[in-house]
Amino acid sequence: MYIKKGDTVKVISGNDRGKVGKVISVDTLKRMVIVEKVHVAKKHTKPSNTNPTGGIIEKTLPVSVSNVLLFCKNCNKSVRIGFRLMEDGSKVRYCRKCKEIIE
16 A cells, blocks of 8 residues: 555545545555544543543544545645655655655
């Protein structure tokens, strides 16, 4: 998968279209990512031993990888990325618009 934890992404479809946020976690098996302040749901909880007051908790839900694009800081746009092999044999990601290496 081309998106990693800590990347900045932009949502390209859904109710949160246009929002930019940082990736908190990645689930490679389900191809889902959790982006901060994107796709937030409110959950009503009863008082319990762990949460004695109860109340409304905001929970960030996962978003499909197909609904986000990596945000390039050089271009200041959401871009598609490519992979390139370096001389030392390592595989790196690069922006397809400005050709800069992303890491």
